[in-house]
Amino acid sequence: MRRIISVLLENEPGALSRVVGLFSQRNYNIESLTVAPTDDATLSRLTVTTVGDDRVIEQITKHLNKLIDVVKVVDLTEGEHIERELMMIKLKASGAARAEIKRTADIFRGQIIDVTPNTYTVQLIGASDKLDAFISALGTATIMEVVRSGVSGIARGEKTLSP
Amino acid sequence: MVVRALHDEGVKYIYGYPGGALLHVYDALFRQEDVQHILVRHEQAATHMADAYARATGKAGVALVTSGPGATNAVTGIATAYMDSIPMVVITGQVMSHLIGEDAFQETDMMGISRPIVKHSFSVSRAEDIPAIIKKAFHIAQSGRPGPVVVDIPKDMTSPTERYEYEYPKTVKLRSYSPVTRGHSGQIKKATDLLLAAKRPVLYTGGGVIMGNASAELIQLARMLNYPVTNTLMGLGGFPGTDRQFIGMLGMHGSYEANMAMHHSDLILAVGARFDDRVTNGLDKFCPTAKIIHIDIDPASISKTVKADIPIVGPAQAVLAEMIELVGASKKQPDAAAIKTWWDQIDEWRTRHGGRYRTDDSDKMKPQQVIEMLSKVTNGDAYVCSDVGQHQMFAAQYYKFNKPNRWINSGGLGTMGFGLPAAMGVQMNFPDADVACVTGEGSIQMNIQELSTCKQYDLPVKIINLNNQSLGMVRQWQDMNYESRHSHSYMKSLPDFVKLAEAYGHVGMKVEKYSDLEAAMREAFAMKDRLVFMDIYVDQFEHVYPMQVPRGSMRDMWLTKTERT
Numbered sequence: 103m104r105r106i107i108s109v110l111l112e113n114e115p116g117a118l119s120r121v122v123g124l125f126s127q128r129n130y131n132i133e134s135l136t137v138a139p140t141d142d143a144t145l146s147r148l149t150v151t152t153v154g155d156d157r158v159i160e161q162i163t164k165h166l167n168k169l170i171d172v173v174k175v176v177d178l179t180e181g182e183h184i185e186r187e188l189m190m191i192k193l194k195a196s197g198a199a200r201a202e203i204k205r206t207a208d209i210f211r212g213q214i215i216d217v218t219p220n221t222y223t224v225q226l227i228g229a230s231d232k233l234d235a236f237i238s239a240l241g242t243a244t245i246m247e248v249v250r251s252g253v254s255g256i257a258r259g260e261k262t263l264s265p
Numbered sequence: 266m267v268v269r270a271l272h273d274e275g276v277k278y279i280y281g282y283p284g285g286a287l288l289h290v291y292d293a294l295f296r297q298e299d300v301q302h303i304l305v306r307h308e309q310a311a312t313h314m315a316d317a318y319a320r321a322t323g324k325a326g327v328a329l330v331t332s333g334p335g336a337t338n339a340v341t342g343i344a345t346a347y348m349d350s351i352p353m354v355v356i357t358g359q360v361m362s363h364l365i366g367e368d369a370f371q372e373t374d375m376m377g378i379s380r381p382i383v384k385h386s387f388s389v390s391r392a393e394d395i396p397a398i399i400k401k402a403f404h405i406a407q408s409g410r411p412g413p414v415v416v417d418i419p420k421d422m423t424s425p426t427e428r429y430e431y432e433y434p435k436t437v438k439l440r441s442y443s444p445v446t447r448g449h450s451g452q453i454k455k456a457t458d459l460l461l462a463a464k465r466p467v468l469y470t471g472g473g474v475i476m477g478n479a480s481a482e483l484i485q486l487a488r489m490l491n492y493p494v495t496n497t498l499m500g501l502g503g504f505p506g507t508d509r510q511f512i513g514m515l516g517m518h519g520s521y522e523a524n525m526a527m528h529h530s531d532l533i534l535a536v537g538a539r540f541d542d543r544v545t546n547g548l549d550k551f552c553p554t555a556k557i558i559h560i561d562i563d564p565a566s567i568s569k570t571v572k573a574d575i576p577i578v579g580p581a582q583a584v585l586a587e588m589i590e591l592v593g594a595s596k597k598q599p600d601a602a603a604i605k606t607w608w609d610q611i612d613e614w615r616t617r618h619g620g621r622y623r624t625d626d627s628d629k630m631k632p633q634q635v636i637e638m639l640s641k642v643t644n645g646d647a648y649v650c651s652d653v654g655q656h657q658m659f660a661a662q663y664y665k666f667n668k669p670n671r672w673i674n675s676g677g678l679g680t681m682g683f684g685l686p687a688a689m690g691v692q693m694n695f696p697d698a699d700v701a702c703v704t705g706e707g708s709i710q711m712n713i714q715e716l717s718t719c720k721q722y723d724l725p726v727k728i729i730n731l732n733n734q735s736l737g738m739v740r741q742w743q744d745m746n747y748e749s750r751h752s753h754s755y756m757k758s759l760p761d762f763v764k765l766a767e768a769y770g771h772v773g774m775k776v777e778k779y780s781d782l783e784a785a786m787r788e789a790f791a792m793k794d795r796l797v798f799m800d801i802y803v804d805q806f807e808h809v810y811p812m813q814v815p816r817g818s819m820r821d822m823w824l825t826k827t828e829r830t
């Protein structure tokens with residue numbers, strides 16, 4: 103099962119490499135990973151998406167908690183949550199394709215953020231499956247480049263992840 | 266500041282080897298007398314000495330090694346400590362800060378290399394942080410589930426020309442690290458109820474009882490309940506080896522009765538043990554009828570391989586103490602009749618196959634006989650520091666440990682070369698104790714250069730070299746799984762160990778006949794101030810039994826070369 107794990111981490115050199123190292127050392131998989139400092143500059147917030155059965159996920163959260171630099175860990179998928187990912191996608195856009203791409207982007211509430219006579223660059227924000235759906239909806243359009251930020255997540259309601 | 270901080274931490278000995286990146290620190294060591302530095306001959310030995318000190322005392326040992334090759338030489342020792350959860354602080358020199366990342370002379374990324382084998386590591390980037398970092402390093406190494414901590418210090422951070430305000434912190438606060446200090450009372454209550462209702466219980470205890478200082482509590486609880494106790498390789502000494510309730514070590518080379526009891530039990534109380542693959546054998550066949558209570562300080566150890574029915578996260582000592590109280594106050598007591606039947610069964614197993622090896626009429630010595638003699642000559646009170654191989658298993662099986670912290674071996678990593686430096690680390694700190702290094706002619710040669718360190722510091726270790734003229738453990742596997750093709754498990758060019766010992770200024774003895782053994786061993790242990798290297802020729806073809814059949818259940822064992830369960 104796919105899981106989104108959020109981690110509060112000391113914003114210290116080496117801390118990120120410990121997290122990444124843990125995943126490779128113990129043979130856990132990382133689908134995506136995002137990390138940036140929070141409002142408190144001494145802390146980073148990290149989001150990992152991974153797949154695994156309950157036993158593996160339990161081990162992942164336990165081992166993350168064991169890392170000295172890790173302040174808090176939560177498996178967001180255990181409760182109601184919101185996930186978002188940002189994608190920028192550069193497409194060949196000439197002739198008939200140009201209007202078609204614009205229409206598809208509108209349907210997905212994407213924005214065209216860069217334009218040349220032959221290309222569009224579309225920005226799209228949403229859950230990962232929405233981004234996937236957009237790519238399939240493009241059909242025959244030629245994709246030149248895709249950049250995805252990886253997933254960030256936050257719990258719904260009043261729950262927060264704080265030190 | 267480094268040396269002063271170590272002194273303020275109460276460190277008496279540090280084990281190390283100098284080099285460019287550490288010259289400032291070594292100069293500081295020279296100009297004081299509080300912290301004594303022990304010069305080894307190879308950095309690996311420094312880490313093992315520090316590690317063994319920790320195993321014998323529960324306090325973190327300290328090693329000091331230079332950057333580059335010094336640091337990489339220490340890696341095996343750090344990994345050894347990590348695998349057995351041993352508290353240790355390893356200070357590594359580093360090239361000057363401004364050179365880091367430039368492939369400078371003797372630069373290695375020690376933070377990177379050591380990352381998967383440390384509990385935590387620090388890199389010093391401001392000299393004034395050194396006291397606080399050292400304080401944290403000790404705190405982290407010694408608390409919770411212990412482990413090695415690396416402190417990497419660039420040379421410029423120790424420069425004597427810079428001066429800083431020095432203050433050694435009294436306490437440590439880390440918002441991201443707060444190990445549990447007691448178990449969950451509700452869980453402990455549930456566990457105690459289950460424990461009291463058991464009909465075929467086994468107490469299965471490991472290194473957590475030793476490092477968690479919980480041996481007294483274990484003994485008390487076991488006595489109250491009259492339940493059988495088995496120890497892991499790391500847990501030996503946690504329960505007295507000569508006690509009637511002790512059924513031996515369990516696992517791959519565990520006793521027949523311990524493995525049988527585990528397999529047939531209806532309740533396993535695991536304390537500070539981690540259901541390691543060398544214990545469980547085939548996981549799918551593991552103890553089919555047992556409910557499992559698992560007490561461990563590390564939540565990640567619980568339900569890692571075997572799912573616990575009642576997990577209890579907490580220090581062994583506190584949790585066991587709480588259980589003792591509950592059992593004492595409980596109206597319900599163990600089912601005496603069922604426990605009696607269970608003991609009858611265990612005793613039957615014990616007499617059927619317990620502690621058995623064959624001797625023949627020749628005067629050829631069996632390695633097991635040597636260990637039994639060692640146990641007799643030292644009354645089960647020696648510190649026994651072992652290397653890795655068949656001799657290690659024989660020592661674990663046949664030495665009767667009556668006290669915790671006296672059996673010192675590399676269980677998790679299985680590091681050949683551990684034994685001698687470990688014995689040195691113990692002897693250094695317990696100068697009057699009997700300290701034996703049980704080793705093989707293979708292992709001892711991995712750190713033999715330390716005989717020189719022993720001379721320098723007058724360490725009267727007794728080396729018990731079970732010389733079977735082969736890498737016995739490898740050969741055993743080749744006998745059992747590769748139709749006795751002894752690929753590179755044979756050593757054709759052994760040195761004369763007696764002369765070698767003498768060359769280093771020690772006493773050497775060669776023993777070839779069992780009839781000479783006792784007198785020779787007594788003579789060796791009577792030489793209180795000399796290192797004696799006993800080169801003891803034992804049967805080359807002996808195997809360690811019982812041995813679990815790979816991927817079988819706990820009760821599937823080879824009992825001799827031809828007999829299996």
Ligand SMILES: Cc1ncc(C[n+]2csc(CCOP(=O)(O)OP(=O)(O)O)c2C)c(N)n1
Nearest residue numbers: 654655656681705706707708735736737738
């Ligand atoms: C550093 C290291 N290298 C290799 C091994 C693999 N190994 C395990 S036991 C063993 C043989 C040990 O021989 P010896 O010390 O003579 O002990 P014996 O088994 O003969 O008693 C070997 C090579 C190891 N455990 N450690």
Ligand SMILES: [Mg+2]
Nearest residue numbers: 705706735737
């Ligand atoms: Mg040998």
